Amino acid sequence: MSLATTGVGGGMGGGGLTMAHHAAGAQHNAAPPPPDTSHMSGAGPIFMGADLTDKNQGLSLKQVKNVSHLPLVGIDLHSSEPLVAYFPPKPDDPSGGATPVLVGKMKSALYLKSNETAHKTVKKYLAMSKTFRSLQTEALSVPSDKDAVVISKPHVWLGLRRIDDAPKSVRDQLNVSSDTVSHAIAEEVPRGVGAALVNSTLDGSESSGDDFDRVVWKVRLCESKKAFPILPEEAVQTLLRQAQYHVAVKCNEDLESEEIIDYPLAISLPTWAFHDAAVEALLEATDNSAVIVPRSVAALAGALLPPPPNGGSPSPLLTRILTVRKNSKQEFQKVLAQNPEAIWDDEITLIMVGMTEEGLETTAVQVSSENGQNVCAIFGDFKVISNVSYQDSDPVSQLKRCALELEKEVDRIAPEADGPTGIVFFGSQIEQDDLKSEWENIKASLSEWSSVPVYNTKQDTVALGTAVLGGVSHGRSTRIRAAGSKKTKPELALQVQNVAPMAVGVRMYYHGKISPSKWSNIPVKTIFDFDRRVPAGPFPIELIASECAVYREHGADKLSEEDFLKATKEMEGVKGIPKREEAALDLRVQIVQKWSRDGEWKQVGDVMQPLVRMTERDDKADTSKVEAVESVTLELSLGVNGMITSNLVGERQSVVQATKSAFQSTMRYYIGIIVAILFFGGFxxxxxxxxxxxxxxxxxxxxxxxxxxxxxxxxxxxxxxxxxxxxxxxxxxxxxxxxxxxxxxxxxxxxxxxxxxxxxxxxxxxxxxxxxxxxxxxxxxxxxxxxxxx
Incomplete structure (x- = not known):
């Protein structure tokens, strides 16, 4: 979670804030299909002059241009058999026929040689004094090496502060528990153990429940050497660079060139992996340059790829969608004859169902806006309605639960939407067969979806779709859309509207420091609920010392609105300064996030003291003093990839200064009134x-x-x-x-x-x-x- 502080004014009650939530799932009439511009002589130059990037992914134009000549690597990282694909470099005309290319499988674990040379090389690589090629040559091993030290599935531990933060299904798979905890980052692991997953801290101190806590691997590659730590993001970075290397081999690039590690990345994540800490760690592992996309949306993009140009037939899913659209358009022509102002609603709803070894996710997506001229994206608009996911050691067992909840959410958010056109499974072939078998057992319990046809996809669907979404975000595939009378404009070939896969809330405590175990007893005020359209915010939460003082004395939500306002007014005077200062110093705010609809709230970042500021450091005493602040506004925003941004906005005056300023302001107010009366009264x-x-x-x-x-x-x-x-x-x-x-x-x-x-x-x-x-x-x-x- 990113935290910034700026100096702009604001004010509303911190304790008495009103939480706003709106699930933005209302239907809108889709735009008509774009015109056929293949005959336009200016189409090529228009595309060539258009610099398009996906701003929701935080990509800058300079950042995209610097890698436009490199292949973009798409990775289905969380699959039981991770696959890699790539999208070709940006062509001169992005409206052309660039399509993703499958590379093959990649490892889901990091294999390291167990010798002294590997020990030195890995440590130097982590210290950035060795290149990836050196690491690959001297330290990386293969699964067939029985002596290799294995770091298995580091991506499932991204962003976790404690082992117990991981779901039970993840802990059970890797056979780890918090019983094998160590606290200092330099602490040893038993001899003979190559890699042990432990609780640790970045500064070597005891765990205090803050952002210094980390889950790390203690790795011993040589018995004569001490074990050293590897963070999950460092292990994931190495896996990603291996994927980049595989793409370079596929493209016959210079394998000795360090430019390989600059290949842009697109990574798909399942819904439960979009929590703030995991996304932040993944971006750190990719130098904040990766395109991160939902796995279900990537699967849909891959499933709707057109048939190859050499005469292949379209998939049954694509044939079904095109048939439904054709019939819908024919019906619309009849309506249009009676009502010339009618608008064709061409949105088609699909239900995506996928699983990994850690969990299962279901997502409802509406597709619309057929792109006749674009090869990699037949449909130009994906609008996610809702998604429901759960982590479990037996993911198939969650299918009924997810389907029932998703059906209910779709009816609530988009009641006017037509029923699903198809149920689409994605994942490995074994996983899809298991899901399809389970679907036959549970579909009778669904009220409206029992008769919806079911479609399987290829195992490489997610990887190819990830490459497509990455290529589109980098402006490598565009389309021309109507922009008014006789005008057209280029834009990204595929527009995706996502919803929040997580819920975000805040906890407030008014009585000073509190132990981490007691935070769970504090009620949570939800800011952004599940299925909120993202990006969302900023949402302001105004925190005022006088209101916090009233909550300290009377308890939250114990007073009527009239009594609360009266007590707050009484607290604002000079006599209330000691109480307001104490309340400001004791206020604690914790931002939390819920990963699943029935899950517990997880802490995001450190506990905040928004009504406290540090005074200038006293060089003689070598200390800094804390000072109570009268008011501040906490603004929360939620990004399209699950990142939470918080800003503290306000003048941050001390309580005494604010009281003086308020008194002076009051005096100026009344003096101004008197002067005005005398001035105008004199006239x-x-x-x-x-x-x-x-x-x-x-x-x-x-x-x-x-x-x-x-x-x-x-x-x-x-x-x-x-x-x-x-x-x-x-x-x-x-x-x-x-x-x-x-x-x-x-x-x-x-x-x-x-x-x-x-x-x-x-x-x-x-x-x-x-x-x-x-x-x-x-x-x-x-x-x-x-x-x-x-």
């Missing part, structure tokens, strides 16, 4: 006052005219008064002084005029107004335009 008050003052001054001016020059044009002329008040809006005192100077009367407010009139009446009379004199005053204007307006 409102000013506007109100200006309107009030304007109306007041208009009334004041009208009252002045009424008392000073009654009956004049200005008396009662509100528009003129409003204009003068507006004109002198910033010079009111000048207006009043000008009026007083012109008419000889001060400008009073309306109520003041009333008081003045009252006072004059009390005195006993008032002065007579000389209208002629007033007219004279008007006639003697000052000549000022502004005064004339008054």
């Amino acid at each position: 409102m008050v000013r506007s109100y006052y200006e309107e009030y003052a304007f109306k007041r001054d208009v009334k004041r001016l009208l009252a002045y005219y009424k008392h000073v020059i009654p009956g004049s044009i200005s008396d009662g002329d509100e528009n003129n008064a409003r204009y003068l008040v507006w004109k002198y809006r910033n010079q009111k005192e000048k207006l009043w002084k000008t009026l007083e100077k012109k008419y000889g009367e001060p400008v009073l407010y309306p109520d003041e005029w009333e008081e003045k009139a009252k006072e004059e009446s009390e005195v006993g009379g008032s002065d007579e107004m000389n209208l002629d004199k007033e007219s004279d005053k008007d006639a003697k204007g000052t000549g000022d335009d502004q005064t004339d307006e008054l």
